Amino acid sequence: MNVLKKILLFPLLFVSVSAQARVLSGDILNWCESDQLLNFDVVSGYGVNSQIIAWWSVASVTDGTSYFYGGELNDLPNVEVAIATGVKDVSEIADAAIYDFDRGSIGPLEGGTVVLYRNLKTGYYAAIKIDNVRPTEDRVRCSYKAAVLNGTWYLQDDKTPDFGALGSQ
Amino acid sequence: MTSSPADELAKKIQEAIDKNSPGADGAIFLQELKRSTDEIGLRLSSIGAIIVNISEVPGSSLGLRSLKVGESQLPDEPRYYNGRFQHRSTRKEAYIDFTYPALDEIWEDVKGCAVLAAIASVVSAILAEQVQVARATFYPTFYGCLVSRLGETAKKVGVDFHSETVHGPWHNI
Numbered sequence: 001m002n003v004l005k006k007i008l009l010f011p012l013l014f015v016s017v018s019a020q021a022r023v024l025s026g027d028i029l030n031w032c033e034s035d036q037l038l039n040f041d042v043v044s045g046y047g048v049n050s051q052i053i054a055w056w057s058v059a060s061v062t063d064g065t066s067y068f069y070g071g072e073l074n075d076l077p078n079v080e081v082a083i084a085t086g087v088k089d090v091s092e093i094a095d096a097a098i099y100d101f102d103r104g105s106i107g108p109l110e111g112g113t114v115v116l117y118r119n120l121k122t123g124y125y126a127a128i129k130i131d132n133v134r135p136t137e138d139r140v141r142c143s144y145k146a147a148v149l150n151g152t153w154y155l156q157d158d159k160t161p162d163f164g165a166l167g168s169q
Numbered sequence: 170m171t172s173s174p175a176d177e178l179a180k181k182i183q184e185a186i187d188k189n190s191p192g193a194d195g196a197i198f199l200q201e202l203k204r205s206t207d208e209i210g211l212r213l214s215s216i217g218a219i220i221v222n223i224s225e226v227p228g229s230s231l232g233l234r235s236l237k238v239g240e241s242q243l244p245d246e247p248r249y250y251n252g253r254f255q256h257r258s259t260r261k262e263a264y265i266d267f268t269y270p271a272l273d274e275i276w277e278d279v280k281g282c283a284v285l286a287a288i289a290s291v292v293s294a295i296l297a298e299q300v301q302v303a304r305a306t307f308y309p310t311f312y313g314c315l316v317s318r319l320g321e322t323a324k325k326v327g328v329d330f331h332s333e334t335v336h337g338p339w340h341n342i
Contacts, residue, residue, distance in 0.1 A: 034339070057336065057338060059336055059338075060333055060336070063333075067337075069339070072341075073251075073255065073339060073341055105338035107338060
C-alpha cells in the first residue's frame with residue numbers, strides 16, 4: 001500500500017506535462033531517492049500502458065551522481081535500463097534499441113546524462129534526462145535519504161525507439 | 170562545560186595563527202604554533218579502517234582547490250523494500266580544501282606540504298567530522314612546511330576540511 005501511495009502521489013511533483021505528437025514529456029521536480037517511484041503511465045496521464053516504472057538512488061550528493069535501475073530489484077523483469085551514451089538531448093535518439101540495456105543497475109551517472117528504459121513485454125520506450133541531484137531537508141516526503149533529483153521524463157507512445165519527433169514538436 | 174584537550178589545542182593553535190599580525194615573521198608564527206602543540210596531547214576517535222590515499226580533486230574553482238586524502242568503508246546499509254532485503258555499500262571520503270587568491274601559483278608547494286601533513290590521524294579526524302582535531306593535527310606540520318617554503322604567504326592560505334558519503338547501488342540479498 002505504501003508503494004502504491006507513492007506511485008499515485010508522484011504526479012503532484014510535476015509542474016508541467018505536455019502531450020504532443022508521439023513523445024510525451026514533463027518535468028521532474030524533487031524526486032526522492034531510493035523509494036519514490038516514477039510510473040510513466042501515471043505521469044503521462046494514463047493514456048499509455050507502458051508498464052515502465054523508474055526509481056533511482058544517490059551515489060554522492062556532493063558530486064551529484066546517481067544510479068538508475070531496471071526491473072530486477074522491484075519484480076518488473078521486463079523493464080530494462082540503459083545509458084544513452086554520448087547523447088545530450090533526447091531528441092537526438094533515433095533508435096533507442098541500439099544501446100546496452102540491463103535489468104540491474106547503471107551508474108554512477110552525472111547530471112546531463114540521458115537514461116533510457118524499455119519494457120520488453122509491452123514494447124514501449126521511455127527516457128529520463130538528469131539535470132541534477134541535490135540534498136534536501138524534506139524528511140517528510142523523502143522518507144529514506146536526503147537527496148532529490150531534478151530532470152525531465154519522456155515517453156514514446158507509439159512503441160517505436162525513435163525520440164526524434166521530440167525535436168519537431 | 171569542559172572542553173577536550175584536543176579542543177583546547179585547536180583553540181590555542183587558532184589563537185597562535187590569529188595573533189600573528191601581517192608584519193610578524195614566519196619564525197614567530199612557527200614558534201607559537203610549536204609551543205601550543207607541545208602543551209597538550211591529542212586524543213582521536215577512529216571510525217574503522219582508514220585508507221590514506223592522496224589525490225587531487227579535478228575541477229577545482231579559482232582560488233579553491235581540494236585534495237582527497239583518504240576514505241573508510243562503512244558497514245553496508247540494509248533495508249527491507251518491496252518484500253525483499255536489500256543492501257548498498259557506503260564509504261566516507263575525507264577532503265582538505267585550500268583557499269588563496271593566487272592558489273595556482275603556489276599549488277605545488279601547498280600540495281607538497283599537505284602530503285607531508287595528511288597522516289592517518291588527520292584523515293581519521295576528518296572522517297569522524299572532528300574538525301577541531303583535524304585542524305590541530307594537520308596545522309603544525311602543514312604550516313611549518315609551508316612557512317619554510319613560502320614565508321609570510323603561508324599564513325594567508327586558508328584550510329578547511331570536509332567529508333562526503335558515497336553509496337553503491339542497491340542489491341538484493
